[in-house]
Amino acid sequence: MSLLEARHVKKSFDGLEVLKDISLTVEEGEVLAIIGPSGSGKSTLLRCATMLEKMDDGDLLYLGEQAAKSVSGQAEYAKTADLKRMQGYYGLVFQNFNLFPHYSVLKNIMDAPVRVQKRDKHEVKEKALRLLEKMGLSDKADAYPCQLSGGQQQRVSIARALAMNPRVLFFDEPTSALDPELTGEILKVIKELAAEHMTMVIVTHEMSFARQVANHIIFMENGVIVEEGTPDHVFSSENARMQSFLGKFRQD
């Protein structure tokens, strides 16, 4: 059973078709990287998959459960309570972190598991401290987000998402707001998660990173999937558009 299955996703903003019939599946333990030029619709795809945005048409299934169903050309979403439960299956790491500035690092990580999932405070705290250690931030538990560098903030936000025990973790350009030095620390963390077989969907501009970490790559442009497959397949693609996009990347 696929953890995530999206079929024929369509989305327009004010008549502008941003996603034109996109389908993808994510299997347990898989790392899917979505690449493509700016404005290709990759972030919108991620926002539709995480239900931050409602798609116009298409099917969306989490662990085989139908979150949205295409009914005569329109996406029909399940009941709010069911959607809420399905939202618990995944987490999202934002481009600009979106940590809660008034909470300490530890509280940022612990609050939702305790308040929302009603888990035991001690168990959650142990887990949070373990995650912080893994992120190399053990000494920052009592710090506030404003006292951390961008890279540290992003690692806290990864820990915050992981503390919810998601089945899938989405990343929306997790390094775009960071300088190259800080980018490295985030990519290292994601690689470690991949080595532990965490299921991940990553929208990224980091080509070499996508190639190293992903089992499956989707290249998008103008709201359609131009090329997809294993990293080797995509990076050696004969597709002209893919070639020119990668050509620019190779020159860099």
Next chain:
Amino acid sequence: MDLLSIVSQLGSGMLVSVEIFFCTLLFSLPLGLLVAFARMSKVKPIQWLAKLYISVMRGTPLMLQLMVVYFGPYYIFGMRISTSYRIIAVMIGFAVNYAAYFAEIYRGGIESMPVGQYEAAKMLGYSKPQTFIHIIFPQVVKRILPSITNEVITLVKDTSLAFVLAVAEMFTLAKQIAAAQTSMVPFIAAAVFYYLFNLLVAVIMEKIEEHMNYYR
């Protein structure tokens, strides 16, 4: 007449002024939040009603509003109004007036919150009330505190408007004593009272701001 006896005569008026001050805050701060919600409502009629309310409250003098609240029940409904209703009318008038100003301050604060905070909360499964109470509102309070301080300081001075309903707040007494004694001293005492009161307000609000300065 020496200063001490003037101050002691003004004492009961000071208490009334302080009472008006605290009751106004007690009622108008929560009421303002409700009005702000109405103002931001997606239901158009509710939004219009809130807009009209804010527009009238801000667009007419508070002194006039106090008179409407006090005399209105008699002229509109023919109700008998007792003198004990005076202070209640003052409180109602102040509360509904200040609620309109606070509502706009709340709205400004709430609308300035980045959408990412809501999205992060949604991704972590917070319900809408949880998101507002635990994530959004504490940050809004920090943002609007300087504007709130402004209004609170204005309120201290506005309490003198209660004289219009013959409520014996401090300034009413100061004027009476000044007229009886043909002396400026009661006015100076009044000025000192307002100034010290506001100094206290400013210091307390600054302390609260400092207290919230642990994050940006």
